[in-house]
Amino acid sequence: MIGAGFSGVMTALHLLRQPSPVKVVLVERRAPIGLGAAYATDDPAHRLNVRAGNMSAWPDRPDDFVDWLAGRGREVGSGGFATRGDYGRYLQGLLTALAEGPAAVGRLVITPDEITAITRAGQGWTLTCGMGRAFEADAVVLALGNPPPRPPEAIGADLAGSSAYVADPWRWDPAALPPGEGPILLLGTGLTMIDAALSLARTAPGRPLIALSRRGLTPREHQGAPPSPLPDPPSPSLTPVGALAWLRTATERHGWRTAIDALRPATQALWRGWSVRQRGAFLRHARAFWDVHRHRLSPQVAEQAARMRASGELRILAGNLRRADLLEDRTVDVAWRPRGTRETRRLRADLIVNCTGPSADVERSVEPLIASLAGQGLIRADPLRLGLDVGAGHRVLDVQGRAHPTLLAVGPITRGALWEINAVPDIRVQAAEAAAQILRALAPRRA
Known part of the structure; x- marks a missing residue:
């Protein structure tokens, strides 16, 4: 193993x-x-992004994790997020x-x-x-x-080998952050970015954080307990167009969170039934939107992220990284292009953290x-x-x-x-x- x-x-x-x-x-x-x-x-x-009641390690013992939590005085409950x-x-x-x-x-x-x-x-x-x-x-x-993430092509060789670039946030301790007051650039705006931002807010409070991704989409939030039972999932024989139509109808009837949760039991079967061309089209056109709605934040994490954005501690940018180079003073010169424009803008950062995903x-x-x-x-x-x-x-x-x-x-x-x-x-x-x-x-x- x-x-x-x-x-x-x-x-x-x-x-x-x-x-x-x-x-x-x-x-x-x-x-x-x-x-x-x-x-x-x-x-x-x-925090976990799945409710404790669905996190048992054993398929045949659904309450195992909730019972473990309760036995240690952590009254999270089945609908909470440990x-x-x-x-x-x-x-x-x-x-x-x-x-x-x-x-x-x-x-x-x-x-x-x-x-x-x-x-x-x-x-x-x-x-x-x-x-x-x-x-x-x-x-x-x-x-x-x-x-680990792959270094973006825009990352210069000098920067990639320096302490001003974090190649893998899962193998990095934010407590080892170099001293300074300059901004930290987080590449990506998904779940990994949120985790990195929360850790940096704790270890370097007040440090400006900037997150950049192509669309600037961030994960949505879990709300309330889902209805029980959920609506029936769709037929696993649906094409991508049929699955989208089902999702739209279910969203109109039940709300998008319930619709996506109801789709989950059929997701693997739907994927296996699609051709490589159909899967590729989904990845190109829908993946970014699917990810932020499917993989949601716990209410506690979403609340903290919202506070950071409201205060300006965390800024979200939509655009493309064009170039990032290490300067003589060990800061990073970043060139980026806002989404939908041909204008190149620049910013200066003390550190870049690659949160683009695996x-x-x-x-x-x-x-x-x-x-x-x-x-x-x-x-x-x-x-x-x-x-x-x-x-x-x-x-x-x-x-x-x-x-x-x-x-x-x-x-x-x-x-x-x-x-x-x-x-x-x-x-x-x-x-x-x-x-x-x-x-x-x-x-x-x-x-």
């Missing part, structure tokens, strides 16, 4: 819950184990409880290391660690989470493991470059389109096949399915 964020931990736990004698090696390069990037935060401003740090502690508790229980004795090995290469070895695989050690495995699950094109990845797999033809990008190409049972497809029975992928890296696979409610189902697929694939060898 490569990766010990939610995807990897839950796939491992599903394997260990079964009576099969399968041994699980969980490899994670980040510390501490079991958090992943999303939940490795103690900032109380970082902190991401608390969710990380919940996951670590699940892993610890199973690791120390009788079911995992001799069956779970947790390895704090990085896998840099995987090669075929007969019916199985040889994995090479960053420390140089190699070991064999019958099956491998890639649970790699979201890859760079999912695996064929251009600089991660050693992904580069190794791609170089051997063992993986390929999905047609729209959203992640790995996977087939039935979450099995990875090689460069010829053949499915590996014992090389699987779970989590956001499978977005190209499923689209809606970034949040716990979807990944927890996928993790259970992947574990079942592994056990089926290994059953003949253990008969």
